Amino acid sequence: MEDLPLPGVLGRICPHGCEDACRRAEMDEPLAIRDLKRLAADRVDPREIVVPCAPRRPETVAIVGSGPAGLSCAYQLARRGILSTIYEAQPKAGGMLRVGIPAHRLPREVLDREIEVITNLGVDIKTDTALGRDITIDGLFTAGFKAVYLALGAHKGIELGIPGERADGVRQGVDFLREVNLSGMTWVGCRVAIIGGGNVAIDVSRAAVRLGAEAVSIIYRRTRIEMPAWEEEIRAAEAEGVKITYLAAPQEVLAREGRVQGLRCIRMDLTEPDSSGRRRPVPIPGSEFEVACDQLIPAIGQRPDLSALEEVTGLSFSRYGTAEADAVTYATGRPGVFAGGDLLTGPWVAIGAVAAGKEAAESIQRYIDGRDMAAGREPIKNEHPRYRPVPRSEPRRPRAQMPELPVAQRQGNFREVELGYDDAAGRGEAGRCINCGYCCECLQCVEACLAKAVVHDQKPVEREIPVGSVILCPGSSPFDPAVIENVYPYRKCPNVVTSL
Ligand SMILES: Cc1cc2nc3c(=O)[nH]c(=O)nc-3n(C[C@H](O)[C@H](O)[C@H](O)COP(=O)(O)OP(=O)(O)OC[C@H]3O[C@@H](n4cnc5c(N)ncnc54)[C@H](O)[C@@H]3O)c2cc1C
Ligand code: SF4
Ligand code: SF4
Known part of the structure; x- marks a missing residue:
């Protein structure tokens, strides 16, 4: 919970x-890290976890927007004693x-519970x-308010x-989803055509199926390989009956008496990869075709609505229509x-967004305290990461499958589709971890050392220290230093010994 105020949410989406980055993939498949974290999050009521907070301070901060960035910033400020x-x-x-995200992927009680963790710390949300x-x-x-965090x-x-x-x-796809998600319903056509290839297009299609559309199709201008939506989401949409037309782009909305009745599209081809490796979609002349639909939902992307910010002195905006701020401190041009x-x-x-909110909280505290906001925050580069070798003797074991609500039971409702591992599946999946890193950064050592000798964010310093012998005391499980002979010349030097 220290870094992640929304564990059950992120454990799902x-x-x-x-x-x-999981090295088990070198053997078979990566560990299902997210699904295991979800299992852990689902086993507790996060509202019962005591979140340690610094003593309450008099300064207060205003946050605009209650998405993951705003919530994370509020949570991290509260932990610092700033409400x-x-x-x-x-x-x-x-x-x-x-x-945005429909309830079949993120049940509302999970989200509500984790927002309550944040409001229980004293954060006030004015909707x-x-x-x-x-x-x-x-x-x-x-x-x-001493500072303002914009997370719109x-x-x-x-x-x-x-x-x-x-x-x-x-x-628009986001408008369609907003209404469904806030009210549980919205008007849906019989034949719904969706334009786009990202997760928003997939979420719209799966919501339209649940709301009773008879035929739902997605039109995407590249191929499945280039589709930005996640593979598991595409497969789930197809299983629910969504048809995807690849290499096609819309040209004109066909309307009768002002109402959409179809779409004229054109087939596309992909060019040879350009210098950046990207293959551009280009229309194939004469390949136009029509798609009948009574609802058309574009879902080709979103941009921030800057109307509330454009006149604010000191703020600046990129040519992509996004706000600008310092890459490390997230400070805008206005103090x-x-x-x-x-x-x-x-x-x-x-x-x-969660990570951005956390970094902003650090900056805001330093700003209030009059400290340098950037000092010591350069990213730590680990150019020579050390891992335990992937053991050759480890047997291949497939990743635990996520149990799902059967397709036949998904129609007409937004019940959660991915049901989560049970304890046995979770234990089995966790057992696939080959424990190949030296530190999982759980920070228990920082907590445990009463002398506060462990400074986790300390930067590396190289020193040569003459010693008579090296004794390795790496914990309770037997450790063979011979596997990293380049670090500890255990075989070569008789005075390198283990504690055993
Ligand atoms: C359909 C869809 C599905 C997605 N699926 C996933 C997924 O599966 N996994 C994933 O990691 N990400 C997913 N994303 C992306 C993810 O949700 C966003 O990246 C993330 O929520 C961004 O967080 P944020 O806090 O910056 O903004 P947001 O979550 O967008 O929150 C901004 C908040 O600011 C409020 N706001 C805007 N203007 C004002 C104003 N003038 N005054 C007051 N409040 C205002 C908005 O109402 C909103 O509540 C999805 C996005 C969409 C649209
Ligand atoms: S320690 Fe486990 S989860 Fe992490 S990379 Fe290695 S196998 Fe994957
Ligand atoms: S990227 Fe981070 S938050 Fe996401 S599943 Fe992995 S550990 Fe969890």
Whole structure:
């Protein structure tokens, strides 16, 4: 919980970049790190965990946006003794975790519980309160807040830019999902066509199936290989009946009496890879075709809505329509105003927003204390990481399968599809870990050492120390230093011995 205020949420929806680095993949498949973390998170009620916080300080901070960036910043500030008020435009807190990701991937009780952990620390969330409409940055400073954190996300759907897009029955994917997620329902057509290849397109398609659409299709201009949506999500959508047309792009919305009734598309081809390795989609002349639909949902991307920020003195914006801030401190050009999450990066992932919120909290505390905000925060480069070798004797074992709600039971409801490991499956999966790192950074050693001798964020310093012998005391399990002979010349030097 120290770094991650939303463990059950991220245990479900994180794209698990950590698994790409798992060295078990050299043998068979990476460890299911995210699913194991979910199992651990689901075994406790996070509201019962005591979160250690520094003594309460008099300063307060205003946060705009209650997505993972805003929530994470509020949580980390509270742990530092600084309370905040989060202002949220929507009627409920959670950002895209609430209004973007459908409940079949993230049950609302999980999200609610973990937001409650944060409000239990004294964080106040004021919903239905929008920056620009109900509050201003100047007003927040006048009200006494010492700093403002902007975490407005990226909620404006990008238009297709084709004729007929204003017809009735055309609706942005994020707007469609927002209504479903806040009210549990929205109008859905019989034949729904969705444009795009990312997770938003997949979420829209799976929501449309659940709401009763008879035929749901996704039109994507590249091939499946280039599709940015996650493979497991694509497979789940297909299993639920969603059809995907690859290498096709929309050209014109076909409408009758102002209402969408179809879409004219054109087939695409991919060019040879350019210098960056990317293959550009190009239309094939004369390959136009029509798709019948009574609802068209573009889901080709989002950008931040900057209307509440454009007039604010000191803020600057990139040519991609995102806010700008210092890459290390997240400070904007206006003193005391910080920004992070999708507002800065454009649409990204929840764990990126959580990390940004944590870094902003560190900066905000230093700003309030009048300390240097950047000092000592250069990323630690580990150019020569050391790992235990992957043992050749380890038998191959497939990764534990995630149990799922049967497809036949998914129609007409938003029940969670991935059901989570039971204890036995979790134990089996955890047993696949070959424990190949030297430190899992659980920081228990920092907690345990009463002399505070373990300084975890200490930077490496190289020193040569003449010694008569080296005694290795690496813990309770027998350790064979011969496997890293280059580090401890155990075979070569008779005075290198183990504690055993
Ligand atoms: C459909 C969909 C599915 C996704 N699936 C995943 C996934 O599976 N895994 C993953 O890691 N990421 C996923 N993402 C991305 C992830 O949700 C975002 O990267 C993340 O939520 C960004 O966090 P944030 O705090 O920066 O912004 P947001 O979560 O967008 O939160 C911003 C908040 O600010 C509020 N706000 C905006 N303007 C104002 C204003 N003027 N005044 C007050 N409040 C305002 C918004 O209402 C919102 O609540 C998905 C995104 C979408 C759209
Ligand atoms: S320690 Fe376990 S989880 Fe981490 S990289 Fe090695 S096998 Fe994967
Ligand atoms: S939050 Fe971190 S550890 Fe957890 S699944 Fe995501 S990347 Fe992996």
